[in-house]
Amino acid sequence: MDLVLLLQRIFDALFNSAIYSSLALALVIIFRSTGLLNFAQGEMATFTAYIAFVLLSGPQPRLTGGGLAGLVPGVPFPIPLAIIGAVVCGMVGGAVTERALIRPLERAPDLALVNITIGVLLATNSLMGQWWGTGPRVFPAVFPSGAGQNFTILGARLRYSTIGVWAVLLAVLVLLILLLRQTRTGLAFRAVSISHANAELVGVRVGTTLMYGWALASGFGALAACLSANSVLLEPNMMLRVLVYAFAAATLGGLDSPKGALIGGLIIGLSQTLIPAYVPFIGFELSVLPALLAMVAILLVRPAGLYGTKRIERV
Template sequence: MAIPTTGRATARPRDGDVLAASRRRSATTGLGVVAGLLALFSVYAIIDGGPTLYLQRVLDGVGNGVLYGMVALALVLVFKATGVINFAQGAMAMVGTYLAFTAAEKWALPLVVAIIAGMVVSAAAAAGIERVLIRPFDPANHLAITIVTLALYLALNALAALLWGFDPRGFPTLFPTGPDDFITIGGARLYYTSLGTALLVVAVVVVLQLSLSRTKLGLAFRCVSAGVEPSRLLGIHIGRTVQSSWALAAAVGTLAGCLAAPTTYLDPTFMDKILVYAFAAATLGGLDSIAGALVGGIVVGLSIALLTGYIPALGGQFGLGCAFFVIVAVLQFKPAGLLGRRTQERV
């Protein structure tokens, strides 16, 4: 007996589509939880101190958060290509910032040109460091590479102290800093420095996200991070890919240092605290997510600004404790982060 058919075949969803949908649901759920917690605390904050004070602290938190996200972006770039956290990233950014400072102060270069020069030199130096110190090790030996980055952190701090000393120095800013250089929003002040920094960071994130998602270099990053031997079989040059990630991360880190230095004093340790916040931001957003670095940085900056602002008992030093708590909580409950990719291993 013939079995009637409708003339249409039922399409079976592909594994990739199912994983992508699951990833989107997971990211939406995570972002929803974070947004809900911030919303609940915001209600308390507005009732406690009024909307103007709340808005001012939100603007301050977002301004700090984009800087954390920028440094986290440098961490993500190396992790995407190697699967390793570069603990020397803050020290490399610090040296690059000193190079830009020297170019501006000693050689009288315009600040924009000095920052670009610092980015180029630091990228070239990072490429050389990768070739001399990192490449001799097996790319799959993450422990050895991590120990090398820790040693590099100590060496760069000592080198900066030897060359520039420990005296704090003021770093010029790219944006206007006069007493009237701000925009009033609901009674709160948004300074041009914060606005310009945020727009510049967003532009960098968009460019990198598009470049690494639509170019062969971005594909090579993902392949090498997923597996060294399969990448070699596909014809990917492992050394050049890792070297490119180090150079790109050093340039981005230098730009982040030059944006952060005007808010504090420039000395050999000025990036250490920012790096801790950047670790929290990268972990929260996802260590392999470009956009996640910025999202994580903003969430970390907002959390620290609101918690320390409205709970005086916590004190100003609670920021580091908050960053540590974020790292532990994310690794415990959502290791891939808000926007990161979950890895699957055959066992």
């Protein structure tokens, strides 16, 4: 086996892994607090990537929202500022979605909540198509990713963008952990994720905390979308495929474990690139298969995922 090639493939896979991990993390944050899977996570993230795109391009004819962005002082923004703008918009959007659509159905069965998020998915997806067209847009690269912009380790190229994405992911993760461990909001968040009723009894405002959770998750999704928009081309269905992988990552890591999301994203990203490369039976056409099989296999052994909390039911 060619070691350099293997290393190269691993390096290539790392970029996608980071994207899957961050979207999976967003799913996990919401699942932990509300016990709900947000099927619309990917579309909401894509929407914010479009917002970043609009902020980057500024007022242009035939760009919906461009005129609105023109009212913001300083538009067109440089990339970091545009991404921050998108993340803020995503957070507001997430909070609004939680307040308007999820909170009223607090006690509804799982299926109702799944429906709501599927509804948001469809609506967001087609609104994006309506406003910005279904054709792909070129989103500028966030980190230098051109030819030659890489480190060379043992003959394999590690692109700057991969390092950049992982740096951002880890930095945000550290921030998240600090937020959860060191602040009052974080404490409230942890209390809510253990038990809504008990948290309410000790005076935590459950609703507000859940809203923060959604905001946080949507911010994560926005970041993931902006970072990946360059490599997968910005179009309304951009995150649908990514979302399937992120689901797989979150599931096999354990739906309620942030650590699981990170490791799940790595496993999915690596298996997606490595298995088709070394197993002749599975072409790249089927690159989705090994990831999903891995998920099913792990769920068979551990129904709550690798790091998920085992559910104990009182009968």
